[in-house]
Amino acid sequence: MDAEAAKYIGAGLATLGMIGSALAVGNIFGNFLAGALRNPAAAAAQVGNLFVGAALAEALGILAFVLGVLMIFG
Amino acid sequence: MAGPIEQFEVKPLVEFGTVNVPVLGEQVIAITNSHVAMTIAFAVVVGFLGLATSKNAVVPGRMQAAGETLFGMVDNLTSSIIGHDGKKYFPFAFTMFMLVLAMNLLGMFLTFTATSQLAVTLTLGLISFLTVVVVGFVKNGLGFFKLFWPAGAPLALRPVVGLIEFVSFLLRPATLALRLFGNMLGGHVALKIFAQFVVQLGAVAIATGGIAYAFFGVAALSLCMTVAMTALEFLVAFLQAFVFTVLTCIYLNDVVNLGEGH
Numbered sequence: 001m002d003a004e005a006a007k008y009i010g011a012g013l014a015t016l017g018m019i020g021s022a023l024a025v026g027n028i029f030g031n032f033l034a035g036a037l038r039n040p041a042a043a044a045a046q047v048g049n050l051f052v053g054a055a056l057a058e059a060l061g062i063l064a065f066v067l068g069v070l071m072i073f074g
Numbered sequence: 075m076a077g078p079i080e081q082f083e084v085k086p087l088v089e090f091g092t093v094n095v096p097v098l099g100e101q102v103i104a105i106t107n108s109h110v111a112m113t114i115a116f117a118v119v120v121g122f123l124g125l126a127t128s129k130n131a132v133v134p135g136r137m138q139a140a141g142e143t144l145f146g147m148v149d150n151l152t153s154s155i156i157g158h159d160g161k162k163y164f165p166f167a168f169t170m171f172m173l174v175l176a177m178n179l180l181g182m183f184l185t186f187t188a189t190s191q192l193a194v195t196l197t198l199g200l201i202s203f204l205t206v207v208v209v210g211f212v213k214n215g216l217g218f219f220k221l222f223w224p225a226g227a228p229l230a231l232r233p234v235v236g237l238i239e240f241v242s243f244l245l246r247p248a249t250l251a252l253r254l255f256g257n258m259l260g261g262h263v264a265l266k267i268f269a270q271f272v273v274q275l276g277a278v279a280i281a282t283g284g285i286a287y288a289f290f291g292v293a294a295l296s297l298c299m300t301v302a303m304t305a306l307e308f309l310v311a312f313l314q315a316f317v318f319t320v321l322t323c324i325y326l327n328d329v330v331n332l333g334e335g336h
Contacts, residue, residue, distance in 0.1 A: 048151070048320065051313060051316065051317060051320075052317060052320050052321070052324075055253060055313070055314070055317035055321075058253070058257075059249055059252065059253040059256070062252060062253060062256030062257060062260060063252055063256065065256055065260050066252060066255070066256045066259070069079075069259070069263075073079055
């Protein structure tokens with residue numbers, strides 16, 4: 001296989017890691033909504049935790065994306 | 075047409091010639107577009123806070139209310155996360171927050187985003203990390219290493235867990251930097267790609283004619299997507315500054331209240 005072609009396939013495979021992060025972020029927001037609808041009074045205080053959790057989960061997907069970008073342009 | 079990645083190129087605007095640095099070799103000294111973006115961010119922060127505090131009133135005006143909201147938000151963060159000692163670390167957290175926020179938001183208005191450069195975000199991450207290390211050693215002395223000794227774990231597992239804790243501690247600046255960098259890079263690349271669809275599909279529709287006029291519909295969809303993503307990017311710009319500050323506070327809390335079992 002051509003090295004150039006392998007690079008693009010590798011970059012595509014690397015971005016598959018973002019699937020996990022998509023599931024994780026969806027899970028966090030879904031659970032937050034489920035909890036918030038049960039007890040709306042307590043929801044406002046947890047928004048900060050929500051975004052920190054989402055950012056932590058998202059970071060790993062971003063890592064996969066950066067790896068993919070590095071493979072093409074690095 | 076410029077590719078989606080070219081907006082992140084650092085270009086020299088004013089060159090001052092080259093200098094021979096001992097380890098790094100020949101280096102070009104220049105004012106770059108990255109430099110200009112960061113300077114504008116600095117000027118915006120100082121100008122905004124200067125304006126916000128220039129006419130202090132008991133009933134705040136518009137600018138003062140905006141400044142007080144940002145101030146109060148970070149103040150609330152430091153005191154709720156770090157606790158009693160939070161006030162001492164507020165200036166650091168607020169500086170970080172305002173600078174990152176200004177650089178992120180200016181990226182939406184200028185052609186260049188300073189926080190989409192790994193060098194910039196890694197520097198910010200290292201500043202935050204080194205502050206945590208220095209504060210940890212100053213406050214706890216060698217007791218700082220208790221941070222890696224999980225007292226709650228079974229004795230046989232402690233070295234293993236401690237090693238994992240240590241490695242994840244060392245990775246903190248990298249994750250802080252990559253999160254900010256990746257979010258900014260990814261958002262702007264996606265924005266540019268969707269914006270390109272509008273122009274390219276429109277050009278194809280006009281050049282081909284006939285059935286290809288259907289591409290105008292796809293171009294219109296891409297335009298809607300670009301508008302929606304621009305709104306999302308403003309949210310992300312704020313959110314990433316917020317997250318950066320919250321994580322810095324959490325890391326500071328680890329060493330400030332070491333062994334108090336939060």
